[in-house]
Amino acid sequence: MHIVCKSRFIATVFILCCLFAVVKLVAIDRADESSQPHASFVGEEITTTMGDTVKDSQLDISQEVQQPPKDIEASVLSFLRVARPDIQFTFLGESPIPGVYEVQVASGPLLFVHEQGEYLFQGGLLQVKEGAIVDTMEARKAIKRSDVFATRSTEDMIIFKPEGESKAIMNVFTDVDCGYCRKFHQEVPQLNAMGIEVRYLAFPRAGIPSGSYNKIAKAWCADDKQDTLTKVKNGQNVDVEVCDNNPVAEHYAFGNSIGVTGTPAIILMDGTLIPGYQPAANFAKLLGISSN
16 A cells, blocks of 8 residues: 555656646746747737837838848838837948948948848958958048048148158147157157158047047147147146137047047048057158158
């Protein structure tokens, strides 16, 4: 009798364990499904488990994926807007990769989107060439920067020119509280002696408003801009008020728009961006100018 009871007890425990395992697997499966945001069609609305709703009675995602419309721009943007209606997307055009298009996120990254809209990636796009790997985005930015500086007025820049004819030009975004900007400025006489013209634009890294902005703006508000810029870079106080019509805010926005993220940032007339400090002799070599 004892043996029979014991067997029944073991059988009962085994059955209960099996039932518990089944219930647990079902619960996990449902939890996994509910934790994954997905789209489902409800009438003419596309609803997601995240609570987003996008109304578009003309949209049929499954059909568009299989048969992309001729209007690639509308197709690509429609997929992105369904996924993130809260973000502003701007279609730029086809990338160097066939069937992949560039889309700019407002105040955000550049996206590379497949024409059928299912896949995208963000970041740089490198191209393999003979003897080199080229950053295609940087090459395009360089062309843009070259075009901009070829036509941009120099009236709002503080310029240090060589005595004779300028052999080369360096457009330099600078910050008076940047140690390497100060080091670079100390070598401007050497650059000038080699025939290199230095054109300064303001880029207070702390932003606007800030203490750095107040300091550098004084240089652009002074009568003797070169001397004042040198003094504030050396940490000297200057008896100059910050004027309302200074171009520092415009310089800062301009720098951000063309890829400047730190200082010193040197942009050559061919659009090449050189981040950070280098000795004057290095710049001369880069520009093909004798440093003797």
